[in-house]
Amino acid sequence: MLARIRAGGIYSTHLDAKRVNGLAYGQSTKWRKLLKFWPLYLMMLPTIVLLLINNYLPIAGLIIAFKNVNYVDGVFGSPWNGLNNFKFLFSTRDAWIITRNTLLYNAVFIASNIIVALIFALMLNELRSRWLPKFYQASMFFPFFLSMVVVSYLVFAFLSKGNGFVNNNLLPLFGMEPISWYQEPKYWPFILPLINIWKNAGYYTVFFVASMVTISHEYYEAAVIDGASKWQQAIRITLPQLMPLVTVLTLLQIGRIFYADFGLFYQVPLNSGAIYSTTNVIDTYVYRALLTLGDFGMSSAAAFYQSVVGFVLVFLSNYIVRKLDRENALF
Amino acid sequence: MLKRGLNSVHPATGALFHIIFILYTILCIVPIFLVVAVSFTDELTVVANGYQFIPEKFSTYAYEFLFKDSTQILRSYGVTILVTATGTLLGVSMMAMYAYPLSRNDLPFRGPLAFFVFFTMLFNGGLVSFYLVYVRFLGLKNSLWALILPLLVAPFFILVMRTFFKNIPSELIEAAKIDGAGEFRIAGTVIFPLSVPILATVALFTVLNYWNDWFMSLLFISDDKKVSLQYLMYKTMLNIQYLTSNTQAAQGIAQGGSAVELPSETVRMAMCVVGIGPIVFAYPFFQRYFVKGLLIGAIKG
Structure with a gap:
């Protein structure tokens, strides 16, 4: 029983070592590969930043629909308002x-x-x-x-x-x-x-x-x-x-x-x-x-x-x- | 007779088609003529007869009135030209520089990077949060950047450009690499020079987007020095309407010792002519490339 556990232990550590080696090897080539492409990623950077500002930040800003916005607390610091904004909107003609x-x-x-x-x-x-x-x-x-x-x-x-x-x-x-x-x-x-x-x-x-x-x-x-x-x-x-x-x-x-x-x-x-x-x-x-x-x-x-x-x-x-x-x- | 019957429509039908098209063509162009005609009509004649296609009494007073103080008009032209030139130059380069790597089959993560652009076509945060990002977060109220940045990158054009770049044989890129060219060099000296048609098309569309934009000014601009041409036209329409509908304001002007009487009707139309002038002359040129561009754009991105 003990032997078997030990054997298993040995087996598993052996496997772990192999996996760690493999991982390190795989990561470094992947990293090197990505590094090779850095000029291409650099070219894409301005558009990425711009789309984050123009499109992705406003999507995050959709949460203000659930807030009671006031100028003192700022947009994101304002208290939550549940669905009241929607209730108000849909109660109007x-x-x-x-x-x-x-x-x-x-x-x-x-x-x-x-x-x-x-x-x-x-x-x-x-x-x-x-x-x-x-x-x-x-x-x-x-x-x-x-x-x-x-x-x-x-x-x-x-x-x-x-x-x-x-x-x-x-x-x-x-x-x-x-x-x-x-x-x-x-x-x-x-x-x-x-x-x-x-x-x-x-x-x-x-x-x-x-x-x-x-x-x-x-x-x-x-x-x-x-x-x-x-x-x-x-x-x-x-x-x-x-x-x-x-x-x-x-x-x-x-x-x-x-x-x-x-x-x-x-x-x-x-x-x-x-x-x-x-x-x-x-x-x-x-x-x-x-x-x-x-x-x-x-x-x-x-x-x-x-x-x-x-x-x-x-x-x-x-x-x-x-x-x-x-x-x-x-x- | 029989031969004709099969391969072309009946002459009467053909004539009918021509008549319909001529009428519709007139309908498309003639409103511009009405505006031009009114702008060259004497104000009192307009007040007596209403807007007419043929001026009963010719006058250039509306233009003299507008150009008596042309500072604002020239300034607005300057703003529009500056914003259009900067935006188009920056926008087309940025879109091309995003589309080219996307077109490369060996680029890791090109799938997610394409989706990053594509997703913005499907979902957006709406006007309120967009406005808050620009005003509160970036603090761009009354900045010309608020007119440039929002229209800089159009996702659809990036996808169209990517399709175009994909059709450039990859052997060219390989050959350039063997010659020791870096990625920037390859893009700048091999890919982009071969892509002039698509770059020109996107540039034309971008120019038109910037030139015709008034919405960003409506949102972000209250400073008179930064009013673009379209926005100036919008404000002219609004202000004259305010003056003519508000007798108190009109009296105020009269009492203010202003000897100039406001030829409101003709000035309004003259403003419109001044505003659209150059772009109408550019139209024949634009139109040819637009139709060509439509064909390139029709190829799915």
């Missing part, structure tokens, strides 16, 4: 309004951008002229290039109450009275989607046209031999060939459906309080609660809500993309 607005507008934006761009791309594909389609594309792309501040000026030129082009030149044609566009909530669910199409459809059109070029010519040649019309070719060949791209684009945007285009909802309605009911979205709400009201509890709760639900949606949509087409999944 605002929580419902901003969620509804964000989701509905984004749903309309995703659908309209893709449908309009697909139609434009299919039409451009049929034009026989050489330079005109290029000119059309360049012009359609132009609004994408402008900042939202500029867009707000352009919209103002049309919608301003006193001097706006619409009130002065278009409405009188139909014998209608001038409308205070920036005071009437009911018009904005139509105005904002139109501006969105105007600004973004050109971008998607260019995108679709570019991917149409990659469709093999043999499909069309075979279709022509079979006597298919242009219309049939567009519906039966071009559209199905574009479908994977369209599906992926849609799903990826659905993943971002909880994030609104801040500029569009803040700049274009000129921050007019009278129309908040149809122009306030989560992003503008968080901004106003933070910088206009200085309400850390409310704004951080709304930001937390957006981050977490947004993350779940990105994850879900990517999961579906991966099921459909592994190549195009984000991860």
